[in-house]
Amino acid sequence: MQMSPYFSSADYIHEHVQPEDKSLADLKREVDKHNLSEMWDMILTLDYEVNNVRELSRETREEFCGIVSLLLKAFSK
Amino acid sequence: MLTRNRTVFTQLGTDAIEKGLADPQLSAFYDSMMSSSGLVSEKLREHMPYLSLCSDKITPLAPPPIFYVGRRASQRILFGEEWAMQHDEELRTPDPELEQASAEAYRYALEEQPYYGYARTRLNLGGKVVDIAFERLIVALRPTPTSERRFCAYFGVIQDLQQL
Numbered sequence: 445m446q447m448s449p450y451f452s453s454a455d456y457i458h459e460h461v462q463p464e465d466k467s468l469a470d471l472k473r474e475v476d477k478h479n480l481s482e483m484w485d486m487i488l489t490l491d492y493e494v495n496n497v498r499e500l501s502r503e504t505r506e507e508f509c510g511i512v513s514l515l516l517k518a519f520s521k
Numbered sequence: 522m523l524t525r526n527r528t529v530f531t532q533l534g535t536d537a538i539e540k541g542l543a544d545p546q547l548s549a550f551y552d553s554m555m556s557s558s559g560l561v562s563e564k565l566r567e568h569m570p571y572l573s574l575c576s577d578k579i580t581p582l583a584p585p586p587i588f589y590v591g592r593r594a595s596q597r598i599l600f601g602e603e604w605a606m607q608h609d610e611e612l613r614t615p616d617p618e619l620e621q622a623s624a625e626a627y628r629y630a631l632e633e634q635p636y637y638g639y640a641r642t643r644l645n646l647g648g649k650v651v652d653i654a655f656e657r658l659i660v661a662l663r664p665t666p667t668s669e670r671r672f673c674a675y676f677g678v679i680q681d682l683q684q685l
Contacts, residue, residue: 479669482668483670
């Protein structure tokens with residue numbers, strides 16, 4: 445792909461990356477709002493053995509987001 | 522339509538675990554959680570694949586919704602991958618009668634002490650009728666000593682599963 449000379453390739457955000465990051469950020473915001481951050485950390489460190497969700501592969505991150513989605517439903521209703 | 526003729530849900534009590542009568546892996550999980558006073562610690566890691574985790578939101582008719590089903594958990598074996606991976610709605614076991622029969626054990630684990638018991642029941646799993654016997658341990662855990670949150674960890678061991 446021909447990049448513009450006015451911005452570096454590092455600034456380029458692929459159209460499919462941005463929505464995923466936004467969805468992750470939205471989930472984390474909801475988790476914090478419902479006081480579930482400790483549960484997020486527990487699953488991440490004990491099951492996935494990472495400290496930051498961005499260390500997960502895309503596929504594994506989707507699986508983790510599915511669990512978090514259930515976590516929110518299980519505690520917030 | 523669910524049909525069943527031999528349904529038993531019996532609390533055996535954690536004394537049975539301490540006397541060595543329970544499944545060894547279930548016993549190891551129990552010992553681990555008791556040694557950490559019901560707090561989440563590194564000791565939980567090795568047991569995660571066998572656990573289902575659910576919240577503390579209980580009603581008289583249903584146990585709390587599930588949010589995590591370990592890769593080797595008995596509920597994943599019984600209800601399948603597709604069931605375990607769904608996340609569009611609250612995750613509950615697919616049999617309302619099983620849900621109702623299980624609720625009391627979760628209440629006991631949350632309000633009193635860890636629940637250990639035996640169950641035998643007949644289930645209709647998507648048109649396939651099975652007779653199942655299992656032992657189960659439910660422990661209420663807290664992520665950190667100061668956390669306001671609690672959740673239930675369910676360790677089930679299928680002892681017998683017969684397709685009818």
